[in-house]
Amino acid sequence: MTLRCSNSLVLAALALALPAAAHAQAYQCRVPQSVQVPKITPDGPPRKTAVTGYTLALSWSPEFCRTRADEPAHAMQCGGERGSFGLVVHGLWPEGAKGWPQWCGAKTPLSPAEVRGAMCLMPSERLVARQWAKHGSCMVPGPDSYLKVIRILHGGLRLPDYDRISREQGLTAGRIRAAFADANPEWPESAVGVELNARGWLEELRLCYSKRFRPAPCPAARRGAKDSAPAKIWRGL
Numbered sequence: 521m522t523l524r525c526s527n528s529l530v531l532a533a534l535a536l537a538l539p540a541a542a543h544a545q546a547y548q549c550r551v552p553q554s555v556q557v558p559k560i561t562p563d564g565p566p567r568k569t570a571v572t573g574y575t576l577a578l579s580w581s582p583e584f585c586r587t588r589a590d591e592p593a594h595a596m597q598c599g600g601e602r603g604s605f606g607l608v609v610h611g612l613w614p615e616g617a618k619g620w621p622q623w624c625g626a627k628t629p630l631s632p633a634e635v636r637g638a639m640c641l642m643p644s645e646r647l648v649a650r651q652w653a654k655h656g657s658c659m660v661p662g663p664d665s666y667l668k669v670i671r672i673l674h675g676g677l678r679l680p681d682y683d684r685i686s687r688e689q690g691l692t693a694g695r696i697r698a699a700f701a702d703a704n705p706e707w708p709e710s711a712v713g714v715e716l717n718a719r720g721w722l723e724e725l726r727l728c729y730s731k732r733f734r735p736a737p738c739p740a741a742r743r744g745a746k747d748s749a750p751a752k753i754w755r756g757l
Contacts, residue, residue: 549603549640552596557630558646560653566623568658569616574729575713575742576673577610580682580722581643582756597643604756607679609641610724611651612670614658615739621658628662638667641674673733678703682722686753694747696722711735713744714751722753 585598585605596602614621635648642648648667656666680699688695693714701709713726728738738744745751 549605549643551602551636551639555632555636555639555645557632557635558649560646560650562623562654564622566625567616567619567621568624569619569621571614571621571659571731572617573615573731573736574733575613575615575738576670576727576729577613578607578679578725578727579610580724580753581605581608583717583721583723583754585756586754593646594644596639596645603640603643605643606682607725608643609670609674610647611642611655612659612666612673613655622654624658626653626657626663630663634663634667638670641670673729677727682753683755686755691751691753692747693745693749693751696725696751696753697747700725707735708737710737713738713742715744716749716751720750720752722751 588594588598630652638648652663660666680703696714697709697712700712701707711728715724717723726742728736730736
């Protein structure tokens with residue numbers, strides 16, 4: 521992909537974000553002064569296919585950290601000493617008509633400064649490195665552009681107070697989906713995927729975009745739970 525294409529992606533994301541006031545979910549975040557760029561090993565074959573859209577995956581951190589608070593690999597996100605996180609970016613994934621592009625061969629290395637600059641949105645060195653290598657390398661020539669698009673998209677979202685919503689009686693996946701759409705009027709509920717784990721707890725929101733970064737109906741694989749599915753949201757208590 522050329523630099524011109526890279527700039528086009530950034531401009532398209534910026535055009536989407538500008539009309540919305542950026543209200544990020546409140547949390548405290550203190551990034552380590554020294555970070556590393558982990559070596560990432562592909563978990564599948566390279567797949568270079570035409571990009572037809574994108575998914576921005578937002579992970580519900582309290583549920584992720586529920587069983588990982590004492591794991592050194594997740595100390596930034598789950599240890600409690602460097603912040604308290606709500607929805608964090610799992611990744612920005614390019615989508616294809618037949619499967620998704622992956623492991624396209626990152627020719628520009630990720631720098632420690634780029635990892636550090638992303639860790640309040642993606643609070644793990646390995647997460648940043650893996651998402652760039654597996655997904656970002658199929659979108660843009662360098663990690664700076666990939667991370668810039670993520671920041672623009674995230675900054676244009678209004679994130680609901682899911683801590684408060686978790687206390688509602690009769691909570692469903694549809695209510696979780698509707699809360700996001702209510703907070704972001706430009707987003708139809710059909711463009712919001714809700715992933716619940718096998719026990720019915722919220723794991724992730726998956727926001728579906730067109731190739732020009734406009735909200736688009738999620739394909740079946742990204743839609744997640746049905747609106748009627750009973751849901752729970754862990755608050756980290």
